[in-house]
Amino acid sequence: MSHAENRDTICLEEAQILSQIAYPGDQYIVRLQAPRCALRASPGSFAHLTCDPTTPMRRPLSIMRANADQGWLEFLYKPVGRGLAQLANRTIGESVSVLGPIGHGFVPDPGRPVILAIGGGVGIPPIFFLAERLKDDPSVELLVLMGSEVPFPFELGKSSRVLDGIPGDVTATIASLEDWGIASRLASSAGYAGCYEGMVTDLARSWLATFPLRRLDEVQIVSCGPLPMLAATAALAEEYGLPCQVAVEEFMACGVGGCAGCTILVRTPAGPAMKRVCVDGPVFEVQDVFLLQQGRPVTQRSRTSSNRS
Structure with missing residues (x-):
């Protein structure tokens, strides 16, 4: 699938909170009514959520469940940072802006059952x-x-x-x-x-x-x-x-490939290249990802830090 085709599947919709359940360990599962996103979601894709009207920066969350018939999505998250902490305070019936689904998901090899x-x-x-x-x-x-x-x-x-x-x-x-x-x-x-x-x-x-x-x-x-x-x-x-x-997780801003803030270093037929986790991933073949640089993938930020040291 080309990147243009990938972006063509992304929807923007106001999603009503159907349920918000807190679990031990400071974990939450939220269910959102987002029928257009639910119809297109695939394992490994994610959505970009506006967690609170006062916080314009969206937060990426991996999709845990999607019911196309009933039109809902579920997300598991921990309220780390201001945005997700605000999401944890939202209640049933409130609306959340959802941009998604985004990214390339898992594509299992049918030859390996x-x-x-x-x-x-x-x-x-x-x-x-x-x-x-x-x-x-x-x-x-x-x-x-x-x-x-x-x-x-x-x-x-x-x-x-x-x-x-x-x-x-x-x-x-x-x-x-x-x-x-x-x-x-x-x-x-x-x-x-x-x-x-x-x-x-x-x-x-x-x-x-x-x-x-x-x-x-x-x-x-x-x-x-x-x-x-x-x-x-x-x-x-x-x-x-x-x-x-x-499926690689990385900090991101726009979530749709425009800012290139979530790039990681991967192998390509033409040699090493920086790829965007949001739209080129988040799922990659593991042998293509330069996984370890002090315990994390090589990203644009880590390359900059290394160059400055």
């Missing part, structure tokens, strides 16, 4: 969205692994499903995924019952270590989460020779 989906923290929404989209696809074998250091903002359950490579005492799962027939497990260093004690990427490595070698060419990885987690995911994909798509 086994999808290892890894989400961490505020990077969970695109993975949850992808899982919901794929739940009725019989050609896909999906394993969802999610990590968080605060309580998961979902109803949890205990899975009786045995997964090779997953320790037997790791049984915590997201109830809705279990209901959809999707295998999932949770990881945390916070000591939550039934969760893997450690990093979610270590749990993924444990699963891959027992996966039949003859079937590795059926596996692909998709991931979204904190940058250290993406770096660990990239290393895991390289270790096992697996294709991997990552």
